[in-house]
Amino acid sequence: MVNFALQAKEDQHPDGSAAPGSDAPVQLAVNKLEIRYGGMVALSGVSLDIRQNEIFGIIGPANSGKTSFLNAINRMDMMRSNMTVTGDIHFNGVDIRQWRNVYALRRQIGVVFPLPVGLPMTIYDNVALAPRLSGKNLSRQALDDLVERCLRRAALWDEVKDRLNSLGSLLSGGQQQRLTIARALSQEPKMLMLDEFSIAVDPVTTMRIEDVLKELRQEMTIILVTNLVQQAQRLAHRTAFFLNGECVEIGETEALFSGQVKDSRTQDYIEGKFG
Amino acid sequence: MFAAKPVNLRNQQVEGLFRLLFGIMMVVLIVPVLMIIVMLVYKGGPAFSWNFLFTFPTDGMTAGGVFPALLGTIWLVVVSLLASVPLGVAAAIYLSEYAQQEHWLTRVINLATINLAGVPSIVHALFGLGAFVLFLKFGTSILAASLTLAVMTLPVVIVASWESLQAVPRAFREACWNMGATRWQTIRQVVLPNALTGILTGIILQVSRAAGETAPIMFTGAVFFLPFLPAGVFDQTMALALHLYTISTQVPNVPESLPFGVALLLVGMVLIMNSTAIMFRMYLRGKKKW
Numbered sequence: 001m002v003n004f005a006l007q008a009k010e011d012q013h014p015d016g017s018a019a020p021g022s023d024a025p026v027q028l029a030v031n032k033l034e035i036r037y038g039g040m041v042a043l044s045g046v047s048l049d050i051r052q053n054e055i056f057g058i059i060g061p062a063n064s065g066k067t068s069f070l071n072a073i074n075r076m077d078m079m080r081s082n083m084t085v086t087g088d089i090h091f092n093g094v095d096i097r098q099w100r101n102v103y104a105l106r107r108q109i110g111v112v113f114p115l116p117v118g119l120p121m122t123i124y125d126n127v128a129l130a131p132r133l134s135g136k137n138l139s140r141q142a143l144d145d146l147v148e149r150c151l152r153r154a155a156l157w158d159e160v161k162d163r164l165n166s167l168g169s170l171l172s173g174g175q176q177q178r179l180t181i182a183r184a185l186s187q188e189p190k191m192l193m194l195d196e197f198s199i200a201v202d203p204v205t206t207m208r209i210e211d212v213l214k215e216l217r218q219e220m221t222i223i224l225v226t227n228l229v230q231q232a233q234r235l236a237h238r239t240a241f242f243l244n245g246e247c248v249e250i251g252e253t254e255a256l257f258s259g260q261v262k263d264s265r266t267q268d269y270i271e272g273k274f275g
Numbered sequence: 276m277f278a279a280k281p282v283n284l285r286n287q288q289v290e291g292l293f294r295l296l297f298g299i300m301m302v303v304l305i306v307p308v309l310m311i312i313v314m315l316v317y318k319g320g321p322a323f324s325w326n327f328l329f330t331f332p333t334d335g336m337t338a339g340g341v342f343p344a345l346l347g348t349i350w351l352v353v354v355s356l357l358a359s360v361p362l363g364v365a366a367a368i369y370l371s372e373y374a375q376q377e378h379w380l381t382r383v384i385n386l387a388t389i390n391l392a393g394v395p396s397i398v399h400a401l402f403g404l405g406a407f408v409l410f411l412k413f414g415t416s417i418l419a420a421s422l423t424l425a426v427m428t429l430p431v432v433i434v435a436s437w438e439s440l441q442a443v444p445r446a447f448r449e450a451c452w453n454m455g456a457t458r459w460q461t462i463r464q465v466v467l468p469n470a471l472t473g474i475l476t477g478i479i480l481q482v483s484r485a486a487g488e489t490a491p492i493m494f495t496g497a498v499f500f501l502p503f504l505p506a507g508v509f510d511q512t513m514a515l516a517l518h519l520y521t522i523s524t525q526v527p528n529v530p531e532s533l534p535f536g537v538a539l540l541l542v543g544m545v546l547i548m549n550s551t552a553i554m555f556r557m558y559l560r561g562k563k564k565w
């Protein structure tokens with residue numbers, strides 16, 4: 001049995017550790033970001049800093065531009081002919097457009113989608129795919145260890161360890177979502193972006209994933225887009241409220257949820273008056 | 276309490292009516308097919324023998340076997356596949372995975388491809404004659420005829436492959452791209468493996484079409500009779516479909532069982548290939564991956 005550094009950490013009760021303060025190093029700096037699809041502006045005038053090791057929540061109703069925001073960070077505009085991004089985004093202090101190799105950028109940022117995506121290959125291959133494609137020639141043993149480590153961190157290992165060779169796409173929805181997380185972790189990313197991950201997942205699995213996130217943020221920055229206001233309240237250190245392509249407000253989650261808001265629309269949304 | 280209300284009753288009647296209607300349609304479709312097969316087996320069956328399959332025609336094609344024609348058809352189909360499959364699949368991959376889907380040029384090309392699939396085979400024949408026989412100076416040869424067949428089947432290979440590629444959920448691609456996979460890695464690892472069934476089915480269906488056509492090969496490489504077997508792609512050849520045409524219309528005093536035997540052989544080959552395609556598809560469907 002392989003012993004993992006992570007398991008030692010589990011005993012330290014990471015939940016209690018403090019949030020990164022305003023002096024913490026910046027993981028992602030976004031400045032005057034604007035995203036357009038053809039002529040339509042999906043998001044505009046967004047400027048914000050995301051600190052290392054924080055969970056940064058983004059809430060907002062449908063069509064507010066949350067998914068577009070995540071796509072811009074991962075440079076998915078390159079894959080979509082009608083999507084244009086202006087303004088700048090710095091990841092680890094480097095303009096994401098200056099990265100010589102976008103693939104290397106994307107490897108440092110894990111993404112989890114609203115609907116679970118188990119790729120139609122074995123569970124093992126689902127997790128091993130990205131490391132294999134990245135050209136690191138890991139030995140079989142190293143790859144085995146990596147797969148196990150990622151599945152453990154995603155709280156899926158115990159359920160699948162005896163059937164790593166069955167199809168990942170035939171797991172249950174909740175399991176597939178954790179598989180997606182394991183896959184996102186397979187390249188040791190510096191940042192993890194989750195887009196409404198709990199949309200197709202039962203409450204119990206949701207809580208398990210939330211626990212996973214609390215632990216993961218010890219090692220990486222997390223952007224959590226969520227349609228559940230309470231989820232942001234439970235997890236996020238700071239939260240941004242997006243509405244109709246505009247970033248209405250950014251603040252400490254606790255402050256926002258205790259009524260210290262600058263814009264009344266934020267208050268209304270949090271209280272469930274619209275959206 | 277749950278007694279059928281008048282509205283329900285009417286719906287049931289309408290439902291029954293449509294059921295009957297579609298049932299009749301199916302019978303109307305299936306009966307002629309069955310009749311053709313029964314007649315072919317009844318009239319052509321007696322002609323079947325090892326000799327029929329593996330010897331040359333004799334007595335001015337009024338007796339003997341069809342070996343050179345059978346072999347010629349295999350030559351034509353194989354060479355045309357060698358050209359149309361790599362080209363067609365590559366074009367489909369480009370159109371589906373690389374081209375900007377909303378771009379007007381992509382749409383025009385898609386539309387043109389679909390329309391090309393409907394061009395009559397005689398038009399392809401004339402194109403093949405001009406392009407391969409005369410312009411490229413291949414002469415009337417297996418190569419020219421096969422390329423003509425390839426041009427004829429290409430649009431359908433492209434459309435079938437394109438549809439299979441598009442049937443792979445977009446979410447799979449997005450997941451790979453977001454992991455830092457290049458487009459090609461994504462295609463190679465995820466898209467192609469899952470589109471393969473559909474692509475192969477499309478190809479097999481085209482094989483049977485290529486085997487059965489007469490017009491495209493008539494001017495470009497197939498001949499009525501050859502006393503020897505082709506030795507390479509620059510030779511002319513006999514072919515089953517053309518042979519059938521010849522012995523049933525051009526040669527006097529052919530015993531009736533001979534053309535029916537050739538027709539049975541042709542239809543048999545096509546049926547076997549199509550059933551293989553269908554069974555293959557069902558087999559892979561059984562192993563459904565998502």
Ligand SMILES: Nc1ncnc2c1ncn2[C@@H]1O[C@H](COP(=O)(O)OP(=O)(O)OP(=O)(O)O)[C@@H](O)[C@H]1O
Pocket residue numbers: 037042060061062063064065066067068069080082227
């Ligand atoms: N590929 C695309 N092409 C054209 N328009 C798009 C595309 N993707 C998103 N949009 C548009 O951009 C706007 C913002 O969409 P986005 O997906 O970012 O919203 P969202 O906040 O994630 O919504 P939801 O909560 O429903 O996921 C919408 O009006 C949407 O129609």
Ligand SMILES: [Mg+2]
Pocket residue numbers: 066067068195
């Ligand atoms: Mg979204």
